[in-house]
Amino acid sequence: MEAMYESVWLYGPRTEAISEILSVVATHCRPDWDGEGAEAISQLAADRAIAFIRALPRGVPVPEIAPEHDGSISLDWIDSRSRVLSISIGVSDRLAVAWLDGTNQGHAVERFDGERIPPLILERIRETMGNASVRVS
Amino acid sequence: MRLAHPPIVEMVVDIDCDLPADLEIADLEQRARELYSDRYPGFRRILHPLPGFGDIREATYAFQFLEEGPGLVQLRRDGFSFNRFPPYTDLDEYLPEIRRAWQIFVDLVAPVAIRRIGLRYINHILVPSGLRIADLNEYLHLGSGLPDDMTLKFNEYLAIEDVTGNEVRVRMVIDAQERPDQPPPVILDIAGSRRHSADPQVWENIETTILGLRRMANAVFQSSLTEQCLTLFR
């Protein structure tokens, strides 16, 4: 574990984001947690989400975390209500990506190999959060 | 050596301990928050991935107690940390508070033994504008011996101080987030440590070790940077 958790300046936002993923898993571990038949958050999805956070280059903002009905994990970069990048991480290496940037919107599928963040996603993060004062990894 | 504008972005004192075998730090949260809250009103729970997680108690790795100012204390599953951020003055000024916060930790957790004491300085060095990555050796003793047409991105070494047995791990990272209009920032991460079994109740021995690590870290800092670089911080 080295000193990853001890240096807040180097790893703090990523440590917090990983901690938030684990907290979401723990608080959404029962089936039907939403009263609408939701699946418990998948451990595989959580592993992939954690790998994604660890792969974020230093200086790139970390996302907010949310559970999804099918047991996936949502990573959201929110600059404002109309400037958001949202990614779904599930059990496969394919990520569902969508963005809203004022009147510009779109969606795509990207592949994450567990080590390197797809360039499209990095570009979208920077475009979405360019003006934000946020946690950077 | 006292610098007017030190490039320190974080100082960390780590005291890694063996805790009682039956201790679950998740059970200490309420009491710990009460004991640290007067000086550290902020709180964060840090979870760490474990196989088969889902039990938030088992995944609890640390509690962070945050000052309203630039500091925090960490109660970890494997020890104690004291983190300090800019504005940074001098370790001597922080030692009384480190001792106080450590004593709270000892009273609460009852560590069996200390295994390692660490002192880490993370420096963020902004060299002058217009400097290319290739010119960094005017400011840093990179020691890489690379051909001229190659660019160093990362250098790391581990050394042992002969007299004391103290270890130091030094990392020099040329930040990959370089922007064309800004100079390449450099992270100089100096982590000194001493592994030994020590009595958690005897603060004087802990302090002596920390001060020895500071002396070593300062020497490494001076030898890692050229005089041209050091003048940036005076």
Add this chain to the structure above:
Amino acid sequence: MLPSGFPEAVADEETLARFLTSSSYFSATTVKPAAFLPNPKAGMTTSVFRHDAGNLIQIARDRRPDVSIHGAAVCKAAAVRAAKLEVVAEEPPPLHANIVGWPVEADPVLQKAAQREKALVITSKCKLVLF
């Protein structure tokens, strides 16, 4: 006219509430898109309630007393239609409606991405009401 007394057709200016069953479905002032994604187990629909501001908490309590509800994302039906989706009344329970018309694709991940884009359009027009 429905048993609740509301008309069958959901007008553009009607206020809709999506109850938030997770504290992770919102940040300080914004609703996250995951809160609106459709439920495959409910025919690929998103459950909402038609309300006036006065009885929102009561509707939440009556709906599922065993599920924690942290608040609601509130928007006009017009915001849903702006995302090229539709709002259809479905009672019982009283005042209940569904957001329907979510995109369907042969590729499930692409489908999710397309649905997510529409959820972002809706949440961009939502106000957050915390209980």
